[in-house]
Structure formats: structure tokens, C-alpha cells
Amino acid sequence: MPDHYKQTAIEPDGPTVVTESVDGVRSVSLGLWVRVGTRDENPEQHGISHFVEHAVFKGTTSRDRFDIANSLESLGGSLDAFTSRDVTCYHARCLDEHLEIGLDVLADLVQNATFEPAEIEKERRVILEEIQSVEDTPED
Numbered sequence: 001m002p003d004h005y006k007q008t009a010i011e012p013d014g015p016t017v018v019t020e021s022v023d024g025v026r027s028v029s030l031g032l033w034v035r036v037g038t039r040d041e042n043p044e045q046h047g048i049s050h051f052v053e054h055a056v057f058k059g060t061t062s063r064d065r066f067d068i069a070n071s072l073e074s075l076g077g078s079l080d081a082f083t084s085r086d087v088t089c090y091h092a093r094c095l096d097e098h099l100e101i102g103l104d105v106l107a108d109l110v111q112n113a114t115f116e117p118a119e120i121e122k123e124r125r126v127i128l129e130e131i132q133s134v135e136d137t138p139e140d
Contacts, residue, residue, distance in 0.1 A: 028099050031091040032106045039085045050083045051127060056090070057081070058119035060112040063105075065119070071105045072098070079105060 008017045038049050057079075058065045072079045077094030090109055092102040 026096045027093060028096050028102060029091065029093050030099075030102045030106055031089050032110060034088045034090070034110065035086070036088055037084050037086045047127065049088055051123065052113075053081045053083045053088050053090075054123050054127065055115055055120060056109045056113040058123060059114045059116055060108045061114060062108060062112065068105065068109070072102060075101065077102065 004020055004022075006019045008019075010017065036049055038046075041048055057068055060068070063071065068079070072092055072094050075094060075098050077092060077098060079090075079092045081088065081090045083089075090106050092106055094102045
């Protein structure tokens, strides 16, 4: 890891916090990396990591999907996620003055997702459309 980064392990098996300070930069990038990806899925679970990544944005115990979407966008920030073979990452960008909000939203997503049946069904359809789109254009 480059010298200008600082890595801190909260607990031996707990989260690791990586920070970088850049003089004159007021934006903050936050990433919550969950050590679960597609390689951890068995054949019956194929796609579940990606599905959960999408589904957490549909609601938590304290925010509905609109509140989640607007939580940082209304402040000029952004919120997104991706799934790879090794990890699922939930990430946010915001001004340093909104750091606590960014951390709160990310923690809320991964700790308090509600997985409401109606929202799960909608998300299932979205992912099936994504799969169909890839199958229709295999060169992508």
C-alpha cells in the first residue's frame, strides 16, 4: 500500500479502514467492502450476491428507496455498488462536511436492509432484464 494511505484494522476479523488525506481536496470517497462475491456462491445461489447488492437499495428500517437515493444526491454526492468475484462494494462520494451522512447511509444499507417481498420481486425482474440484455448483445 502506498505511503500516503493509512490502513487500520478495527478488529482481527472485522472491518479494515483505509484512509488517504490529500491537501486541498474536500471530497470524500467511502467504500464498504463486504468479503463476499460470486465465487462464494454455489450453483443454487448463482447471482445472489448481485441480487442482494441491488436489493439493499430498495429500503431499510429507516429509509425507503427514495430516501436512499436522495440521501447523498441531494447534497451533490453519489451512492452506488458493485459485485465482483471476491467482494461486494457499497460506495459513496460526498463533501467532507457530509462524511457522517455518507457513513450512516452505507452502514444503514448493509445492516438494516428490509428485503420487502414486493421490492424483491421488482428487483428480480430488473436483473432478469439485465441478463437478457447481455444475452442479446454477447459482444459487450
